[in-house]
Amino acid sequence: DGGITQSPKYLFRKEGQNVTLSCEQNLNHDAMYWYRQDPGQGLRLIYYSQIVNDFQKGDIAEGYSVSREKKESFPLTVTSAQKNPTAFYLCASSIGSGTGGFYEQYFGPGTRLTVT
Amino acid sequence: QQQVKQSPQSLIVQKGGISIINCAYENTAFDYFPWYQQFPGKGPALLIAIRPDVSEKKEGRFTISFNKSAKQFSLHIMDSQPGDSATYFCAAILGAGSYQLTFGKGTKLSVIP
Numbered sequence: 120d121g122g123i124t125q126s127p128k129y130l131f132r133k134e135g136q137n138v139t140l141s142c143e144q145n146l147n148h149d150a151m152y153w154y155r156q157d158p159g160q161g162l163r164l165i166y167y168s169q170i171v172n173d174f175q176k177g178d179i180a181e182g183y184s185v186s187r188e189k190k191e192s193f194p195l196t197v198t199s200a201q202k203n204p205t206a207f208y209l210c211a212s213s214i215g216s217g218t219g220g221f222y223e224q225y226f227g228p229g230t231r232l233t234v235t
Numbered sequence: 236q237q238q239v240k241q242s243p244q245s246l247i248v249q250k251g252g253i254s255i256i257n258c259a260y261e262n263t264a265f266d267y268f269p270w271y272q273q274f275p276g277k278g279p280a281l282l283i284a285i286r287p288d289v290s291e292k293k294e295g296r297f298t299i300s301f302n303k304s305a306k307q308f309s310l311h312i313m314d315s316q317p318g319d320s321a322t323y324f325c326a327a328i329l330g331a332g333s334y335q336l337t338f339g340k341g342t343k344l345s346v347i348p
Binding site: 123125150152159160161162163164167169177209211213215222223224225226227228229231 | 266
């Protein structure tokens with residue numbers, strides 16, 4: 120089965136703790152993304168990575184960090200510096216090059232993080 | 236600054252009716268306009284997409300209409316079914332070299348029997 124997996128589906132943490140969300144893809148896609156979704160809002164880009172060992176900040180990168188050591192993996196760490204971490208986090212990937220597939224982003228099932 | 240404005244926020248349609256969701260954009264450099272469908276607790280799934288050089292694209296019951304001069308595009312769902320009940324997002328992306336999708340805020344569609 121080809122696709123994007125995110126784990127866990129639900130995650131609970133105490134305020135002040137860092138937490139890492141997992142994202143793995145076996146689509147052989149070059150580009151990977153992290154989005155945050157809040158109720159009634161569209162998706163907002165946190166970070167994206169075009170190739171291994173390289174990544175760029177999106178619109179709301181403050182309080183988050185990422186790494187891209189392997190093509191298939193793009194973990195997101197929500198740090199204690201993130202003021203409102205409770206949200207639905209979505210990972211996506213795209214081929215990253217070429218005319219049509221370049222733009223098409225495929226999403227994982229998401230991780231719902233609750234921080235109390 | 237919201238670059239893609241989506242309306243309505245919510246929509247109720249009778250089974251068999253036509254659902255219409257509208258989006259307007261500001262940046263004329265946008266080059267690709269996808270629509271995503273999201274069921275509760277799931278990730279969005281790409282539904283259909285269009286480029287600005289095409290005025291209409293149809294895939295099954297789903298049609299995108301694109302008006303480049305008005306900077307507007309819309310999703311039409313013909314013969315709407317209860318299984319179409321979901322949240323729909325329009326999005327836009329700049330041309331080659333850009334990786335950042337800009338999303339509308341979503342429309343929650345409910346199709347009632």
